[in-house]
Amino acid sequence: MERQLYAMHNQVRFVTDQPIDEAEWEELVRFFHYVDRQWSRFDKQSEVSRLNRLRIGDTLSVSLPLARLLARATRYFEQTERYFSPFLLAQQQANGYRQSFPFTQAVAYEEVAPPEIAPFIIEGCDVTRVGGGFIDLGGIGKGAAAMIAAQRLRKSWSRGLIEAGGDVIVWSEEEPWNITITHPETEQRVADMQLRQGAIATSNRVYRSWKTDGQTHHHLLDGRTGRPTRSPILQVTASAPQLYEAEVMTKLAFQMTETERQEKLFRWFPKGRLLILDTAGEWRSEQKGVSETWTG
Template structure:
């Protein structure tokens, strides 16, 4: 069975061997409607926007799913030495990403704040308190979290399923593995295939969410250290991991690190992870803990 809905500026696709009941589907739709309302940085009434509007010392009670997501995002921020940062909204806006996609041209801000080096927020239960400067942009980890929560619900009754959300894929199967195609960011033609029975895959590239600022091209992949678009010859990264949260974070780290840094840091933090990297020449390499090899299909 194949069903889909639109949320978080992406088509979310659900594939299961057995039909999803109408009651179950209605619950899933309502959950994604909640995510669209409350996790968006573009809606001034959302919980995320209200958190970003807090003054230092002020607190806000948020929904349990958002509180748990913030706790996880902060944990990855600290674990990865700020290579991954969910607190780059001001930097995204300063680089010209000040509206939802698609758009072709942006304007950079003359005022640029350095990214925070510690979490601007403290989460206690469902209460979130601002302790310093910095603003939240949940981005890919928010999309991944929503897909994971939906998968946790579905897999209680579905022995085999797949959820795909704009480059993020979660699969589970008691029988045959899933075959997930990886596409070229320019041509959208399949260039690789990953087989997976349980786990998650996240793919990110610097082509789709990019825009012109004068004669220069900016993209949405920012350095957690500088807040500026990452300069790299890596065009696309696909990461596989047991959980989609991990795969999402791995893609952001992989763009920022050299091969040596990935071996020294990334695979220390995510030892079960695996990367497929594509550079500007079209060459693809596979990386995992212990080394790198050329992708042969």
């Protein structure tokens, strides 16, 4: 049984072994409406925007889901030595990303370096600003929303899939799910991943890109510099036990060399796997202790 709704600027698809009853569906719709209202950096009245307007020393009480997400994102920021950063809003805006997609042209300008320490302290639902930096939850927000919805559905549905703009989370007590990976430029099928439990996230430099003064920009920023990543990688698909982890892994992969991924990324996420497409058209499969050419 499949149902869909539009949220977070993506079509969100729900597939379950039995139909989702109307009461449960209405709860899911209400939750994603909450996410759209409160987690968006484009809505000036959202909780995220209100947090970004805090001055140092000010505190704001936010909803429990957002507080938990911000705490998790902050842990990843610190764990990954700032390779992953949820605090790059000013840098994204300087890069030209100041409106929701789709758009093809923008104006870029110079911006200050990103924060080196987390700008917020989270205590329960109270968030206090202690430094500079502005929240842009981006992909990890989308992944968190899908995770929360999956946790709710798993209580009553033994087999399910949630897909949201390249992010997929699955669970099954029987046969695994087949997840198809496509080429970012041709959209042709290039791989199939079999998963019974877990998540897959895909990021590339093609879908969310635009031009400023004739130069192509994209949304994948280096957490340490705040500048667009310069990488031979065109697309990364990551699989991990949790969608949060897969989302973070894709962002790290663009910033690291193959050696750095083995030394750092797979130390932080030892159960993760990567399928990487470079600009020369070569595919590589990577996991802890293994990096090899992938031929399908």
